[in-house]
Amino acid sequence: MGGQVSRRVVITGVGVIAPGGNGTKAFWDLLTAGRTATRGISFFDPAPFRSRVAAEADFDPELAGLTPQEIRRMDRAAQFAVVAAREAVADSGLAFDDLDPGRLGVTIGTAVGATTGLEQEYRVVSDDGRLHEVDHRYGAPHLYNFLVPSSFATEVAWAVGAEGPASVVSAGCTSGLDSLGYAAELVREGAVDVVVAGATDAPISPITLACFDAIKATTPRNDDPEHASRPFDATRNGFVLGEGAAVFVLEDLERARARGARVYAEVAGFASRCNAYHMTGLRPDGAEMAEAITRALDEARLDPTEVDYVNAHGSGTKQNDRHETAAFKLSLGHHAHDVPVSSIKSMIGHSLGAIGSLEVAASVLAIQHDVVPPTANLHTPDPECDLDYVPLTAREWPVRTVLSVGSGFGGFQSAIVLRDPS
Structure with missing residues (x-):
């Protein structure tokens, strides 16, 4: 960096879509109350599966402010990311319209991409699995967006007006940390002024349940969904699948202080x-x-x-x-x-x-x-x-x-x- 002092990177905006209540306030209220959002799966009939519990988000894309075209175009996980990004942007107090779009980046993490959309579309083009050769004519017009996880970063970049580096980080279950680590480095090295970064996944689908059933990683405690997730407890017997997104606004500390921003924390x-x-x-x-x-x-x-x-x-x-x-x-x-x-x-x-x-x-x-x-x-x-x-x-x-x-x-x-x- 030519001897330049590395910038200190801080979080100034937070947006959340989570089981038990959408938005940052509802998320924090749930956590501090010690309430659980795990329940029996309602998105589809889970009867054929070993583990039939999950933490589902009560998310209505229309009530969340997405247009009919956005809802048609985006997989559920992409919808989560865009809505959380909009909350984070509003929370930051930054006037994004006044930013140099080339100095604004996006980094989104995801483990399984558009799993929900891909599985739904496969059921349609294969006539619910009956056709060996699928009929592409029945595929959704935006099926390609479901295939490539990079579309998540694209959607968030469009939503916030970012024309700087935009990327998807997919490293399994560490993606949500890794995306922030990468985003912080972009700010720290001076490649951008602001990054909208976070992660999203909506994996509650039959294919995901089948995969985790096969290795017995998820809990079979189906008779008590509320208490099924028991980390560090001697009676635990697997994890409970969930879904959601969290997105942040990251910028350098000097810039944040100069504009009088509320600083949540430094990515140290x-x-x-x-x-x-x-x-x-x-x-x-x-x-x-x-x-x-x-x-x-x-x-x-x-x-x-x-x-x-x-x-x-x-x-x-x-x-x-x-x-x-x-x-x-x-x-x-x-x-x-x-x-x-x-x-x-x-x-x-x-x-x-x-x-x-x-x-x-x-x-x-x-x-x-x-x-x-x-x-x-x-x-x-x-x-x-x-x-x-x-x-x-x-x-x-x-x-x-x-x-x-x-x-x-x-x-x-x-x-x-x-x-x-x-």
């Missing part, structure tokens, strides 16, 4: 690693996640003892919860036993690529309000998960620095450090 550090070990398996020592945490803290120039809250991946599988606990102990040392840790997946499920951004939204709101969201449904702690997982009830707690982590199939391990820049 980010790192990602891959365990190069197994498509779905995790090493029990958590070494790769620990390495990502250590590098993110190093970039933030923070000691592990300065972490006030850890927003865990906390998927609710035994393998993940134990792996993550080991990673915290390895990277944070003795401080791992002193810092509160919680998983919001206990309340809003696991929305795959979107969840990392939703967890960042929860993290920055924790900084704003000095409140740690709880881990719902944690009644019987797993003895191997012996940290402070904030069971059942939100906790008032001074929060200046948050560590949020993600773990994804393929061996991806990511960590982001968010802090109050004041």
Whole structure:
């Protein structure tokens, strides 16, 4: 960078679509109340599947302000992203019409792209699977948009008027963290002035259920959907599928302060690693996640003892919860036993690529309000998960620095450090 001082990157706008209530306020109210949004699947008949519960978003695109043409053109996940982006833009207070569009970027994360739209269209062109050779004449006119996840970034760029770098980050379940890490670097290096960044996924569909049923990753606790997601609990038996989006406005701190913006948090550090070990398996020592945490803290120039809250991946599988606990102990040392840790997946499920951004939204709101969201449904702690997982009830707690982590199939391990820049 030619000796230039790297810019400090901050979040000044937040937009959320989530199970249990759309918009940032409804999202935070749900989390701090410790309420769960998991329920029996209503989008289609889930009877043939092993796991029949999910965290569905009560989302009406027309009520959310999308036009009939936008609704026809966009997959559900793209609709989430655009609506969340509009909320984030309004929340930021930035006059986007006055920005240089070439200095405005977009970065959107997604794990499974337009799964919902693609599956629906396949059912149509194959006559519900009866035709071996599909009839393309029945395909939707915008079917190509469903095929290429890059259309998500395109839609958000159109919505906010961005003509700078626009990209999709797809790294499985760490996509929501990775998209923000990449976006922050764009601002930090001076490639853009502002980035609209986040992640979206709408994976609640028969094909997704079938895939996770095959590897028994999702919970079969169908008789009690409200309490089916139980991270770190000894009785847990798999994660609950979810959906949603969170989108943010990122800009440099000096610019934000000059215009008197409300600053939610600084993106102080980010790192990602891959365990190069197994498509779905995790090493029990958590070494790769620990390495990502250590590098993110190093970039933030923070000691592990300065972490006030850890927003865990906390998927609710035994393998993940134990792996993550080991990673915290390895990277944070003795401080791992002193810092509160919680998983919001206990309340809003696991929305795959979107969840990392939703967890960042929860993290920055924790900084704003000095409140740690709880881990719902944690009644019987797993003895191997012996940290402070904030069971059942939100906790008032001074929060200046948050560590949020993600773990994804393929061996991806990511960590982001968010802090109050004041």
